Amino acid sequence: MAVLQMVLLLCVGISFAKDSCSTNVNIYAELEKLKNMDERIEKLEGTLDKVLSENVALKTTVQDSQNKLKSLQMENEALKTTVQDSQNKLKSLQMENEAKKVAFSAGLLESGSGNTGPINTQKTLVYKKVFSNIGGAYDSNTGIFTAPRKGAYYFRFYGHCHGGTTMAVTLLKNGKTQCSLHSWKPASNSNASNGVVLTLETGDQISTQLWANTWVYDDPASYTSFGGFLLFPM
Template identity: 35%
Template sequence: MRSAAVFLALLLCLQWTWAQGESGEVTGTDAETEGGNRQEEVQFEIQGVRAAHDQSSSQTNISPDIWAELKELRDMAIEQKVELRNSKSKIEKLEQENAVLETRMSSSENEVAELKRENAATQARLTASESKNAVLEARMSSYEDVVKTLQRENKVLETRMSSSENEVAELKRENADRPKVAFSAGLTDAGHVGPFNTEITLKFSKVFTNIGQAYNPTTGIFTAPVRGVYYFRFTLWGGRPSAWMGAYLYHNEKKMTLSYDYNDEHTYISASNALILQLEKGDVVYLALYPGSGVFDDSFNRTIFSGFLLFAL
């Protein structure tokens, strides 16, 4: 009975020792010192139990295996203390790692906040850019409408230009195909011509222009190269006093007009006239001096005969 009580007291001592180790109130060198003291106390208590057991061994019949169990309990207590120390070291290491992770987490949170601010700024710029793009698109659409209108107008102008070019080309072809006829000539540089008793053809020998070579200065006759409408004009100059000055304009054998005047003073007189005639190809036109009259011409070209084709028929 006494041995059971001693065993119970020993278990209580071991339980108290474990409780002290688990409480974590003593750390570092103090824990090691205290652990050593506790180990010595346990050994002392075990020795006391052994002494008590020796004293009472003669009186009781307790099994000797209890000492082995007590030793095993002691070893278990020591192992628990070692494991507690190792666990504490692991906990401290984990706490350090947690501190590092918290620091990194805080840095990451700051980076995330900065990225959020940057994203907000980027979003604002993007919104502004989209607004500008919308304005530019609207302006571009307006410009495109203007361009389309101008393109339509250009097409109309191109059509009109093409038509005008065709008309010009047609006119050029017509002008190229139409004969060009024009002449102008002076009578003479010799001065007085006439008077004569009969009509004579005036030969305008000083040719100024003879396009188409329809006028013959040798005969003084114009011959129509094509059927058409022609314009003719002539001017006569007289310088003899008390004398007549005049001439006929002939179309073939027909007298078309007579222009004349009488110089009743000692001065110069003149007469002029013009006609538009429709001629057939081969018709002739010329001037014939009126009988008994004369004309005058010199380097000033006072007496001239001109004509040209208005249009062909």
């Protein structure tokens, strides 16, 4: 009986030893698995950190790009404003330059030939044969030049007559005499001219007037004429 018990105990010990050895082997395997998993976790953490770092860098890049875009948009708006200002200034200069272009020249008769006068009253001479009328300030229906702007203007007028009758023509500013030309009963053909520089305000009117009981002659050669132009604005 004692021997049987010893045999049984020995068998149990051997079985326990085997179970213990088997348990140790499983623990090592699990430890190895845990170690591998820790390594994988560390790699994943490293990868995650790298991704997070790259994401931060990307956010910074995006923010920098947005800032640059905003800066470019602001520069573009400023450029648009500058261009618009330049266009406005150019338009203003063009308009001012156009306003400076004032000049006209006209002969008395549009066609044919003959005398104007003499009559017993003064007569405004209406020059019908318009050679140029830059700025449109001269009215060929009335013979009156109207200043489109304030400035210094130069005017010149010519008269021609045949013998026997006096020729006299006056240049008027707003109806007031400025200067005249005159030829007293020439024996044959006669020419006379005069010119003047006047300071005019916008709307001032210039015309020429034939004296009463005098005459002028004109033909296609335009011996009798009237002209003027803006020297400079003021």
